[in-house]
Amino acid sequence: MHDETATARTFRMRILGAGAVDRHVPGQHYDVRLTAPDGSTAQRSYSIASEPTDGREVELTVERIEDGEVSPYLHDEIAVGDQVELRGPFGGWFIWAADTPALLLGGGSGVVPLMAMRRYWHSTGGATPLRVLVSVRRPEDLYYQGEWGTETTVIHTRQAPSGDPRTPGRLTAADLEPLLAALPEPVAYICGSAGFTEHASQLVVSLGLPAPNVRIERFGPG
């Protein structure tokens, strides 16, 4: 396990069990299920950050939600070698196998499934037209620092790094226009909070992308 930011940690899981081979499609998630001594359960969905492999390992990046039931347990209690119950992979809508031109828009922790897509695209040759935009509050909130490539634009809503010509602020049409112009008939994948996904999806539609070409995954609290 390793920290992505002050509040997000990536867990590499080895999948145990007969015949258990992870063959997810980028964008899918696993459910992590915890069972208390009294038998009650809690479960949350966490997006897969790693690309699909032939191996039996998968990486989940989990943001710590302060009053959450599951994420504080994973952050504070889990040690290397512990076992947790996983179910998955699940999801058949917010998935991309690098087979169509794509615009990936992520806000905050919403970049996790987009990184699985980006990793898969990159390792399979990167031939499909792709643009990625990541929106973070401050530079230190960016997940997977150093791994994003020239296909990716990072925008800052509260504080930009010194020298960034863009004034900090929420996503605008001007941020998106050059990305859409570079992509023939793309599908947009938008992931993040309800506020980010609503704003970003309305923007791309206002810039001419047909609504059926927009796929949204909204990360709720928990």
Next chain:
Amino acid sequence: MARLGFGRGQLRDDRLPPGQYDTGSSFPVLTAEVSPKLTAQNWSFRVDGLVEKARTWDWQAAHKLAASGYEGDIHCVTSWSKLGTSFSGASLDTFLAEAGVLPQATHVVAWSHTGYTTNLPLAEVTGGRAWVVWEHEGKPLPPEHGGPARLLVPRLYFWKSAKWIGGVRLLDHDEPGFWEQRGYHELGDPWLEQRYAGD
């Protein structure tokens, strides 16, 4: 398997189905599609398929039907539950009665003005189990929660309660909808924890 600190010994509300947590006063928004530009003026609700006479109601016509509402709990497959909430509109029974359901009908597909679909056994949406609602806790249903009107089937996971509802089609067979074609359970009973196909 995961043991240790989880659980913390707090008393669990017996209104919570297995694996769910109480989201309190918040009402999370989860949608896979772009929110449509839908208003009371261009909203309509249609009942067709295996009925005596297909019918369409506009906003005014739907509001002339007998008012009916729901007070209780709702459960989302992403694991939040909202306890003790309320919705009002009209019972789906009222719409179905005006269209006249044919005896061979066994299932419905509910569809949204966005193109979203979800399938339901007829028995799960009749007899006071389903509504078309336009108010939440006394206020107009907001667009992000499916306003101007959504389906409400509170006995099942909330993906069955299609936002921006456009109609229901009566069928003599089951026809998987948007999520049901993508790995989610056909029925979605939260008390049986029917989240995914095969649960």
